[in-house]
Amino acid sequence: QRSTVACESKCFKWQQLLNNSGSFSMMTIRGCYDRMFDMMNPSTAPIPDHNFCTVGEVQLSCLSDASVIEHSCWCEGDYCNAYILEGSSPIQPPEGFIKNQPITHDVVNVPLRVL
Structure with missing residues (x-):
């Protein structure tokens, strides 16, 4: 609960995962979108009208067997931005998550979890 933030707008999370031949490095930025930008x-x-998440992966030409996976999410609801990537495949997404499709939540207070 010490990392809880009540957002007046959507919560935003951007996450980038570097897959270097099976060795992973992750960066995560999360917070209230209107406070971050x-x-x-x-x-x-x-700020989008609906909640949604995107995931994309790009192979790196400078390193063999390396890729960058990016995940972005705009959402409302308790722990809506807690979805994290693990390895090259996502772990359990929030209920209602479908890649690039809306997530429906009605709660505006968004507790933000520290990884």
């Missing part, structure tokens, strides 16, 4: 800046992407 300047919403008055025209280059800032607007």
